[in-house]
Amino acid sequence: MYVCICNAVTDSDIIEAKNNGHTKLKDITRQLGVGNCCGRCVETAKEILDSHVGVQKYVPNLSGAPQLVPA
Template sequence: MYVCVCNQITDHEIRRAAEDGCSSMRQLCNELGVASQCGRCGTMARDILNEHRQSLDLDLLNTLARPA
C-alpha cells in the first residue's frame, strides 16, 4: 500500500528501511523521502516504524526468556 503518495513510498519500503537500520522519522525522511513534501504520511510511516520496533522488542524478549 502506498503510504507516501508524493514520493510513491510503500509500506514495504518503509519496513525494509527499518530492517536495514532506519530507526527514526528523520532517518526515513533522509533515506526514502517520507514526509518531505506534504507531510500527511508522517503518522502512518511512524506507526509502521513503531510496529517494527515493537516486533524487534518482542523477538528479543522471547529470545531472552528461553531457558538455557
Template sequence: MYVCVCRAVTEKQIETAVHAGARHLRDLRTGLGIIEDCGRCARCAKQCMDKTIEGLIAPPPPPPGSSHLLLKPAG
C-alpha cells in the same frame, strides 16, 4: 499499501528501511524522501516504523493451529 503518495513509498519499503537500521522519522526522510512534500504521511509512516521495530524486539507469535505446551517448573 502506499504510505507516502507524494514519493510513492510503500509500507514494505519502510519495513526494509527499519531492517536496515532506520529508527526515527528523520531516517525515513533521509533514506526514502518521505515527509518532505506535504507531510501527511508522517503519522502513518511512524506507525509502520514502530510496528516493524516492535516486531524486531518481540518474539514472533506461534503459527495458528500449533499446539505448544507450557511447562511448569517442578516443585
C-alpha cells in the same frame, strides 16, 4: 500499501529501510523522502516504524540450530 503518494513509498519500503538500520522517522525521511512534501504521510510512517519494533521472523539455519532475525 502506499504510505507516501508524493514519493511513491510503501509500507514495505519503510520496513525494509528500518531493517537496514534506519530506525527513526528522520532517517526514513532522509532515506526515502517520506514527509518532505505535503506531510500527510508522517503519522502513518511513524505508526509503521513503531508497530515493527521487535518483530522477528524465522530463518532456517542450514548449518545447525534455528535462529531469529529482525523482520
